[in-house]
Amino acid sequence: MAAATVRQDGDTLAFGGALTRAAVASLWSQLRAAKARRLDLSAVESVDSAGLALLAELSTRLGIAEVVGSPPGLADLRRAYRLDAALAFAG
Numbered sequence: 001m002a003a004a005t006v007r008q009d010g011d012t013l014a015f016g017g018a019l020t021r022a023a024v025a026s027l028w029s030q031l032r033a034a035k036a037r038r039l040d041l042s043a044v045e046s047v048d049s050a051g052l053a054l055l056a057e058l059s060t061r062l063g064i065a066e067v068v069g070s071p072p073g074l075a076d077l078r079r080a081y082r083l084d085a086a087l088a089f090a091g
Contacts, residue, residue, distance in 0.1 A: 001045055011036055013058070016043035019051025019071075027054060036062050039087075041069035052077045052087075059087035 004023030005016040013036040017023070031054075039055060041047075047055070052074070058064065064086055077083075084090040
């Protein structure tokens with residue numbers, strides 16, 4: 001698995017690699033001052049619950065309007081945690 005990465009591309013945060021517990025701490029430090037309206041997960045290889053927590057927090061904090069891509073594990077985790085397509089709590 002490739003190491004997790006994130007880069008700012010205009011109003012998009014583009015993630016790559018594996019968004020796992022091991023990667024979350026280093027990604028948080030890179031995302032402190034991030035501003036975006038979109039998350040691009042097209043290059044993400046996999047996501048675990050810690051990676052989903054990072055994405056959901058970003059979605060809430062930044063007011064993310066769109067999430068692009070559905071890496072392995074994301075759909076199941078979204079259902080388990082009752083999150084909508086923009087990773088907000090759906091109730």
